[in-house]
Amino acid sequence: MIAYAFPSLAVFVVCALMTLGGALGVLLVRNPVHAALSLILSLFGVALGFLAQQADFLAAVEIIVYAGAIVVLFLFVIMFLGIDRHSHREVEPLAGQRFLAALGVGIVVLGVIALIASSHWVSGVPSVSTNGVPLAPGSGNITQIGDAVFTTYLIAFEATGALLLIAVIGAVNLARKERPRVGEEVA
Amino acid sequence: MNVPAAWYLVLAALLFGVGCFGFLTRRSAIIMFMCIELMLNAVNLTFVSFARTLSDVGGQVSVFFVMVVAAAEVTVGLGIVVAVFRRRTSTSVDELSELKG
Known part of the structure; x- marks a missing residue:
């Protein structure tokens, strides 16, 4: 068992909790306004993940563009249309859609995770976009x-x-x- | 030692899964849009992880472009939602069944 540095581990755990918690909030909450707020939580988690992986600029852009513009646009449309506190019909028009969706998504995600676990990505090939200059730190x-x-x-x-x-x-x-x-x- | 990039890749895969499931099961067009944003963000996280792993700034540039396209997509998509809502007074995608044979 490799011991990882505590700060990076803590950042990852917080990032994962924020991201997945926000995403589940979008999925489960009935009120669209609350879903938009959950989306903001999730986006902040992703921004934290960017920061932890040396993408400072993208973390800032993530918050400014997504939380600042896109989610505000969502909220604006939700309030402009005045929809729909009452949830949509609970009956599924396609029988077993929920189960099939869960099955398909589960298979794909598990497949991707298995692929990640079994692959070696670092190829040693120099960068194309910056003429072989590696990513600068910080x-x-x-x-x-x-x-x-x-x-x-x-x-x-x-x-x-x-x-x-x-x-x-x-x-x-x-x-x-x-x-x-x-x-x-x-x- | 820092947390390996693979952990972030797994996190991104899970986030993509949640977004995909939401897109397939929720009925409100606006919530479906939010789920698309979740999936796009999962892919962005993957791009950034690979940019760090492969030490190539191209991944980060890709994320930049994905964000621009996502902004454009949301603008047009919400415009369509508003236009549909004008006619149907509902954002449920189930009720948009006029093209059904």
Whole structure:
């Protein structure tokens, strides 16, 4: 039995509890607002996991983008629509769906865990994205991410910019109220 | 000695499983979206673990892009939910059965 350093062990345990607890909260809670709050807990757990694995920038982005923007958007829609404290119908339209879902998910997760346990990932192949420079420790990799995004992944970066613009326009168009145009006959 | 990356991979697998199960069993479109976010975050955690294990910043850059795409996806998805709610006054995916033959 290898003894792991107590701080990293404690961080992992807290991270796992937050992540899985929040995820189970999303799954089990009836009220959608509470589900969104559980989602925030889970996202903070994931951010903690990022921090523990030297991804400082991503931990910050995780909290800002996910907890700060995406979950707020969820909450906004939930409150805007005023839905639905009453739960949906309990009858399953597909017989045994819950059981089949649990079975399928269980098989896949156990398979993945078995794969993780039996594989050796460290290949010794040098990094592609940074021309063989290894990941800098601590917050030093923020510079590396910036370099990689604006050199190796520049086209993908531009494409995501276009994607965000398209998404904004599409969302505005979708959520807009249908209104008869000026000069058009009201049917 | 630090906790090995494999522990985080197992945690990510479990998180993905929870998200997947929720997506398959819950009925509210908004909760299903949250479950998609859980699955995306599980994959992000995997990316970061591999970035550390393989000492390659490419994994972290991938997470960055996944986050951007997730933000775009949520924007459009919630727009669709709002549009559907206008017509049907419900977000239950079971009631969207007009295309059934």
